[in-house]
Amino acid sequence: MSGPGLDDRVRAVVDSGRCSGCGACTLLDDGLSMRLTPEGYLRPERVGASTATNDAPAAFDRACPGRVVRAQRPDGSRRHPILGPVAGCWEAAATDPELRLRGSSGGVLTALSSWLVANGEAVATLGAAADRDEPRRTVPVVIRSRREALDAAGSRYAPVAVASHPAALDPAAATVGKPCEIAALRALASSEPAPLLLSFFCAGTPSARSTDAMLDQLGVDEPLDDLWYRGRGWPGRFTARGRSGREWSASYDESWGGTLGPTVQWRCKICPDGVGESSDITAGDFWRSDERGYPVFTETDGFSALVARTPRGLDVVQRAVEAGVLTVRPIDPDEVAGVQPLQRNRRTTLAGRLTGARLAGARLPRYRGFGLVRLSLSTARTSVRTARGTFRRVRAGAADGS
Numbered sequence: 001m002s003g004p005g006l007d008d009r010v011r012a013v014v015d016s017g018r019c020s021g022c023g024a025c026t027l028l029d030d031g032l033s034m035r036l037t038p039e040g041y042l043r044p045e046r047v048g049a050s051t052a053t054n055d056a057p058a059a060f061d062r063a064c065p066g067r068v069v070r071a072q073r074p075d076g077s078r079r080h081p082i083l084g085p086v087a088g089c090w091e092a093a094a095t096d097p098e099l100r101l102r103g104s105s106g107g108v109l110t111a112l113s114s115w116l117v118a119n120g121e122a123v124a125t126l127g128a129a130a131d132r133d134e135p136r137r138t139v140p141v142v143i144r145s146r147r148e149a150l151d152a153a154g155s156r157y158a159p160v161a162v163a164s165h166p167a168a169l170d171p172a173a174a175t176v177g178k179p180c181e182i183a184a185l186r187a188l189a190s191s192e193p194a195p196l197l198l199s200f201f202c203a204g205t206p207s208a209r210s211t212d213a214m215l216d217q218l219g220v221d222e223p224l225d226d227l228w229y230r231g232r233g234w235p236g237r238f239t240a241r242g243r244s245g246r247e248w249s250a251s252y253d254e255s256w257g258g259t260l261g262p263t264v265q266w267r268c269k270i271c272p273d274g275v276g277e278s279s280d281i282t283a284g285d286f287w288r289s290d291e292r293g294y295p296v297f298t299e300t301d302g303f304s305a306l307v308a309r310t311p312r313g314l315d316v317v318q319r320a321v322e323a324g325v326l327t328v329r330p331i332d333p334d335e336v337a338g339v340q341p342l343q344r345n346r347r348t349t350l351a352g353r354l355t356g357a358r359l360a361g362a363r364l365p366r367y368r369g370f371g372l373v374r375l376s377l378s379t380a381r382t383s384v385r386t387a388r389g390t391f392r393r394v395r396a397g398a399a400d401g402s
Contacts, residue, residue, distance in 0.1 A: 005057040007046065009064075014043050016363040018066030020267045021205060022177075023164025024184035025064060028056040034161040040207030041265050042159040063187035065180040066267065071369030072186075072277050076311040081375060082337040082344050083307060084277025087314040089336065090328035091286050092306035099146075102153035104230040106304035108283040108326060109176055109198055112316070114149035115325045121316075122174040122196065126167050127152045128160045135227040135240075136211050140165040154231030155200075157260045159208050171195055178202050179276040180267075186278040196316065199276025201284030201305075203342055204268030206260040214259045215240055218248040229255065234302030235285070270357065272350055272367040274343050280313030281306070286331075287339040305336040351376035352383030356390030 006029055013019050021042035026032040031048040061067055077085035093106035099114065100107035113125040125143040129152035130136075138160040143149050163181035167173055171193035175185060182199045189195070211227075222242040230236035230252060238255035240248045250258075268274075276282040286305040288298075306328065308314035320326045337344050351372040354364055376383040 006050070006052045006060060009057055009060050009067075010044055012363075013064060013066035016066075017266045018363065018365055019043055020065050020178075020180040020271075021159055021161055021265070022065055022181040022184050023161025024168075024181065024188060025060055026161070026164040027166075027169065027188065028052055028059055034164050036159065036208055040159070040209035040263070041205070042161050059188060062190075063184045065183055066365055068366045068368065069180075069183050069272055070187075071273075071367075071371075072309065073369070074310045076314070077309055080333045080337070081371065082340075082347055083275055083333045084273070085309045086307055086333050087310060088308040088317060089331055089333045090306045090317075091331050092283070092304045092326050092328040093302065095324055095327050099150065099153065100302060101233065102150050102231050103302060103304075104153075104155040104236065105234055105283070105285045105302040106306075107153065107302065108304040108306050109200060110149050110153040111325050112198065112281070112320060113143050113152070113174070113176060114146040115320055115323065116174050116196070116316075117144055117149075118146065119323070123170070123172045124167065125149070125174045125176060126162060126165055126170075126195075127176040128156050128162055130156070130227055135224045136215065137208065140168075142167060154228050154236065157206050157229045157256060158211050159205055169195065174198060176200075178205070179273045179278065180271070182276055183273065183278040196281075196312065197279045199279035199282045201276065201282070201340060201343060202268075202271075202274045203256075203261065204264030204271070204274070207263040207265070210260045210263040214238060214250065214255055215248075217259065218250060220248050222246070229260075234300055267365075270350065270353055270364060272347065272370045272372060274346060275307075275340075277309060280310045281308055281317060283307070284336070284340065286336065305331075305340075307333070307336070345379075345382075347372070348375045348379045349383045349386045352385075352387035353390045356387035356392075357394050359387075360391045360394035362394050 023034045025044050029052040031050045032044045033047045034042045035045045072085050077087040080086050092108050094100040094111035099111045103110045116122040129141040131139045138156040138158040140162045162177040174196040176198045179202050182197050225243045226241040235252040237249040283304045283306050286303040308317045
């Protein structure tokens with residue numbers, strides 16, 4: 001027996017291409033579970049009897065990123081048009097050289113995950129890591145030690161539903177998740193103590209099939225012992241290690257730019273928040289850039305852009321610095337936006353993309369408070385071209401990731 005109205009709401013989001021695969025809806029009903037579709041994306045499926053309460057549909061309407069995403073304006077922060085709320089902004093890196101090396105940029109989230117557990121501020125940190133049995137897939141993991149934080153270090157450019165884990169709303173824990181997951185958890189926790197929420201700059205979720213395609217291109221011909229997409233250097237290489245110890249790898253530009261990135265799902269391409277503004281703390285790459293302002297992917301020591309968004313997040317960062325966990329240099333948020341062209345361009349042209357998709361008949365989430373129309377005025381010509389291109393693709397039936 002399905003929950004009162006919940007199944008219909010979930011199905012409408014999935015069928016219209018608005019699902020991000022965050023998994024938060026499964027927290028409302030134990031009979032829902034996240035499953036990979038044939039296209040390689042995570043989507044909720046009913047696998048058992050419903051446990052949904054009568055208020056589950058309203059909670060879903062409030063929290064599902066496929067229905068609504070709200071810009072955040074927490075007390076103690078100022079709002080940046082690209083980065084969202086900012087209470088503090090730094091160039092940062094983990095002081096522990098192994099944590100920094102393993103991390104995708106400066107190892108900041110890995111260092112915080114380890115430190116929060118070690119000093120007793122969190123009973124655990126929830127994150128994502130390679131599936132031990134099948135490393136080409138990614139699963140939520142609970143981190144309770146430095147060793148487990150190291151094992152989970154590095155970006156995972158693959159579907160994972162951290163917000164589906166039962167610990168995702170544990171107020172005694174910390175959760176590291178994609179921006180959509182953190183937005184959903186923030187909304188669900190609005191009436192109760194929330195875990196410390198950490199996020200990262202996100203370019204979108206590729207299909208799991210693109211990881212398989214990458215392995216095929218590299219000629220991987222044996223079961224895997226490990227697979228990492230980045231880290232172990234900055235930006236790091238896509239690397240697969242077979243059970244024999246043999247390794248295959250490709251550069252970040254080859255893997256993300258050539259194979260993984262082109263399969264990012266449709267919902268991510270209409271995302272207003274790739275910078276995790278619903279979090280307490282967000283980290284991302286603080287790229288070195290060329291004369292055009294575009295990132296340079298030469299291997300070097302990693303640096304993170306670190307943004308505290310709430311007083312709670314600011315307090316955590318300041319104490320982590322005092323404890324010697326992080327080394328930081330204050331920077332202007334404009335510096336971060338300047339070396340994140342994807343996030344900058346996506347937000348400033350999103351109004352055009354949404355207009356084109358809507359005119360073509362696509363059903364879209366509601367985005368509240370982002371000022372997208374105002375931002376589009378700074379890139380009017382590009383926004384118009386984006387609207388036209390999106391209109392053509394959606395009309396051609398390509399609102400599934402193109």
